Amino acid sequence: MTAIEAKGLSKTYISGHFWNRKRTTALRGIDLKIKEKQVFGLLGLNGAGKTTFIKTLVGLVFPTTGRVYILGKEAGHVQTRKSIAYLPEMPYFPRYLTPEEILLFYTKLYEIPENERREKVFFALKEVGLYEKRTVQLKEFSKGMLQRVGIAQLLLNDAKVFFLDEPTYGLDPLSTKQMRDIILSLKKAGKTIFLNTHQMGEVKQICDRIGILNNGQLIIETDVKNIKGSLESYFVKKVQADGK
Amino acid sequence: MENKRFSKILAVAQNVLNECIRHKILNILFVFALALIGGALLIEELSPGAQGRTLVNVGYANMELFGFLTLMLSLFIITFEEIEMRNIWLTLTKPVSRSSFFTGKFLGITFVTLLTMAVMFLLVMGLSLLSRVSLNLNYLVIVYAMSLGLLVTIAFTLAFITIATNLPTGLMFASLLFLIGHLTEHLKGIIAKPETTVPAKLALTLVYYAVPNFSLFNLKDKAYMQEGGFDPLYLLLITFYALVFSFIFLYIGIKAFEKKEL
Numbered sequence: 268m269t270a271i272e273a274k275g276l277s278k279t280y281i282s283g284h285f286w287n288r289k290r291t292t293a294l295r296g297i298d299l300k301i302k303e304k305q306v307f308g309l310l311g312l313n314g315a316g317k318t319t320f321i322k323t324l325v326g327l328v329f330p331t332t333g334r335v336y337i338l339g340k341e342a343g344h345v346q347t348r349k350s351i352a353y354l355p356e357m358p359y360f361p362r363y364l365t366p367e368e369i370l371l372f373y374t375k376l377y378e379i380p381e382n383e384r385r386e387k388v389f390f391a392l393k394e395v396g397l398y399e400k401r402t403v404q405l406k407e408f409s410k411g412m413l414q415r416v417g418i419a420q421l422l423l424n425d426a427k428v429f430f431l432d433e434p435t436y437g438l439d440p441l442s443t444k445q446m447r448d449i450i451l452s453l454k455k456a457g458k459t460i461f462l463n464t465h466q467m468g469e470v471k472q473i474c475d476r477i478g479i480l481n482n483g484q485l486i487i488e489t490d491v492k493n494i495k496g497s498l499e500s501y502f503v504k505k506v507q508a509d510g511k
Numbered sequence: 512m513e514n515k516r517f518s519k520i521l522a523v524a525q526n527v528l529n530e531c532i533r534h535k536i537l538n539i540l541f542v543f544a545l546a547l548i549g550g551a552l553l554i555e556e557l558s559p560g561a562q563g564r565t566l567v568n569v570g571y572a573n574m575e576l577f578g579f580l581t582l583m584l585s586l587f588i589i590t591f592e593e594i595e596m597r598n599i600w601l602t603l604t605k606p607v608s609r610s611s612f613f614t615g616k617f618l619g620i621t622f623v624t625l626l627t628m629a630v631m632f633l634l635v636m637g638l639s640l641l642s643r644v645s646l647n648l649n650y651l652v653i654v655y656a657m658s659l660g661l662l663v664t665i666a667f668t669l670a671f672i673t674i675a676t677n678l679p680t681g682l683m684f685a686s687l688l689f690l691i692g693h694l695t696e697h698l699k700g701i702i703a704k705p706e707t708t709v710p711a712k713l714a715l716t717l718v719y720y721a722v723p724n725f726s727l728f729n730l731k732d733k734a735y736m737q738e739g740g741f742d743p744l745y746l747l748l749i750t751f752y753a754l755v756f757s758f759i760f761l762y763i764g765i766k767a768f769e770k771k772e773l
Contacts, residue, residue, distance in 0.1 A: 280772075322600075322773075325604045326603075326604065327600055327603060327604065327772070327773045328773065329770075329772060345607070345608050346606070348604060348605060348606040351604065353600075353601070353604040355597065355600050358600075359596040359597050359601075360598050360601070361526065361529075361592060361598060362530075362592065363529070363530050363533035364526070364529060364530060364533075368526075372522055372525075372526050373602075375518065375519065375522040376519055376522060376602070376605040376606060376607045377605060377606060378515055378606065417601070420601065
């Protein structure tokens with residue numbers, strides 16, 4: 268079954284005032300199918316449209332044209348969001364709340380029964396090594412610790428599809444390894460993962476398939492095993508060949 | 512289904528309340544408001560013979576001002592953190608509809624404002640008792656009417672900051688509407704003047720009905736003239752008026768938020 272599907276997806280942002288409208292096209296006619304239990308890595312230069320793509324998949328921005336489906340349902344629909352988990356590039360949380368409070372809040376939104384909420388939250392916090400800091404306000408947290416709270420919230424709802432935007436951003440080497448281990452355990456558990464990253468090593472180690480986004484267009488989509496040699500040189504070659 | 516929706520709305524509201532009551536800036540504002548209300552005792556000393564009226568008047572003026580400032584600042588802080596700090600991304604990718612999120616935020620800010628108003632009111636009443644002012648139900652009714660005005664203000668401020676392209680513009684327009692809303696009563700006089708032209712009369716009548724009339728919620732000045740309390744029918748009418756305006760602005764805000772890209 269297809270887990271993620273984009274059909275003719277385009278996105279144009281309109282900014283400025285009505286007398287000075289500016290149009291920026293971030294995505295251009297993307298067609299993509301990602302099978303269930305597959306780990307897909309999306310690569311691209313800065314500003315290629317990777318974050319817009321992931322935000323469209325999770326329903327934060329709306330397609331200008333085309334459609335997006337997650338597990339056969341329209342992306343962004345409340346029912347669809349029950350089965351997904353999303354980690355933005357640099358997750359932010361209400362500063363005056365504690366990790367325990369914010370995660371409990373998310374369990375309420377996920378409709379997790381009241382008697383299971385605390386248990387789920389504690390499990391997630393233990394997984395990312397923040398259980399001891401669960402009652403410290405988030406304003407006291409470093410970037411890396413906030414990223415770990417972001418990872419903890421991925422583990423609350425037993426999601427089927429994970430959207431991870433630069434999941435190792437701002438993490439120290441140990442936390443990076445922990446993050447990779449979590450992604451690998453999700454992969455082992457048969458989850459579908461959509462990964463946006465600049466880390467070629469991460470892609471080679473984790474992903475089954477990759478796509479390269481350049482100037483809003485998906486210029487290549489292939490199995491990782493088809494790539495001979497280093498992924499980095501493959502990426503550079505493809506982007507340069509595209510010439511945009 | 513509706514039960515789940517309501518519990519999500521409450522969860523968002525509780526989150527907003529928790530965040531606001533711990534926020535340093537809001538705490539400073541709150542302490543400042545209480546200090547100013549307490550300071551009214553000194554003004555009372557300077558106006559002998561006023562029989563507590565100064566204390567109550569200063570108290571109410573502060574409640575109205577700080578009620579407004581609290582809601583504006585709470586909305587600014589919460590919306591700034593949601594949009595500029597992007598913490599809304601994580602919430603809105605969870606299974607909560609945008610309308611539930613928006614309604615929850617409205618309720619949360621309403622709780623924060625009412626809580627602030629309640630504490631300030633208790634302080635005013637406590638000081639009034641200390642100054643041997645004879646209290647009656649009218650004092651509570653004044654605060655009730657004031658809170659209705661703030662409810663409408665929260666609804667339209669939320670709508671404006673959702674529609675506006677940026678937060679300061681939204682807050683500026685909301686403050687402008689708040690100001691115009693306090694002056695609409697004067698429009699009646701201008702409309703009634705014979706020298707006002709017909710197009711001007713039409714335009715002013717439109718503004719009179721489209722903008723919430725905040726003078727309806729101002730019962731302070733009438734308090735000392737009401738021997739037997741306020742007319743219950745009038746209170747019912749202003750409650751209905753506030754609810755209608757709040758629903759209209761909430762509806763506009765929700766529709767705008769459902770289309771907003773984050």
